[in-house]
Amino acid sequence: MFDKDPETNFRTVSPSDILTYQDEFLAIADDIPGEYWTLQNFLIDLPAKWDLSFALWQNDLPIGYAILSKKSEDQVHLHHFMIDRDHRAKGWGTRMITEMSDRAEAAGATLLTLKVEKSNASALRFYSRNGFSFKAEERSFIILSTSFDSTT
Numbered sequence: 138m139f140d141k142d143p144e145t146n147f148r149t150v151s152p153s154d155i156l157t158y159q160d161e162f163l164a165i166a167d168d169i170p171g172e173y174w175t176l177q178n179f180l181i182d183l184p185a186k187w188d189l190s191f192a193l194w195q196n197d198l199p200i201g202y203a204i205l206s207k208k209s210e211d212q213v214h215l216h217h218f219m220i221d222r223d224h225r226a227k228g229w230g231t232r233m234i235t236e237m238s239d240r241a242e243a244a245g246a247t248l249l250t251l252k253v254e255k256s257n258a259s260a261l262r263f264y265s266r267n268g269f270s271f272k273a274e275e276r277s278f279i280i281l282s283t284s285f286d287s288t289t
């Protein structure tokens with residue numbers, strides 16, 4: 138999958154990666170209005186977080202991340218998903234959704250959920266194209282989910 142760009146790959150993130158590359162991790166979302174994640178949000182410990190979460194690395198620096206944890210036996214939740222502005226709309230997001238689904242399925246989940254601002258039209262379009270559908274509304278957010286259960 139990465140033949141054309143061997144220096145770009147996915148790798149599980151650890152708390153020590155986040156501490157070492159904290160400036161890079163925090164800078165990835167610095168053009169996003171309303172972005173509020175601090176180092177504490179990255180580092181908070183949650184079930185299976187350090188098995189499920191991964192970053193997109195280029196030349197050993199993070200250029201995107203997907204922070205995930207297990208909400209229940211069946212459900213993995215995507216807490217934060219960002220790609221650096223210079224690397225958006227090149228297909229990496231779509232490949233990261235596949236990686237998330239593979240990781241969630243390997244962890245025994247049948248459902249991957251996320252919350253997106255109702256006003257984030259491009260993200261809503263992106264998720265819908267990548268197999269997510271409406272689950273619920275919560276204030277200014279829409280909750281989306283995709284299922285790995287072949288019977289649904």
Ligand SMILES: CC(C)(COP(=O)(O)OP(=O)(O)OC[C@H]1O[C@@H](n2cnc3c(N)ncnc32)[C@H](O)[C@@H]1OP(=O)(O)O)[C@@H](O)C(=O)NCCC(=O)NCCS
Pocket residue numbers: 169218219220221224225226227228229230231232251252253254257259260262263
């Ligand atoms: C949402 C996000 C993670 C998606 O990642 P991405 O790498 O941009 O996603 P993709 O490239 O796979 O697809 C996104 C767009 O690029 C287009 N695209 C996909 N592959 C492409 C390629 N090889 N070349 C050009 N365009 C491409 C898609 O058609 C899509 O267009 P559209 O959504 O505007 O209609 C990323 O755009 C991002 O970080 N956005 C800002 C933060 C954000 O909104 N996060 C989600 C919060 S819930």
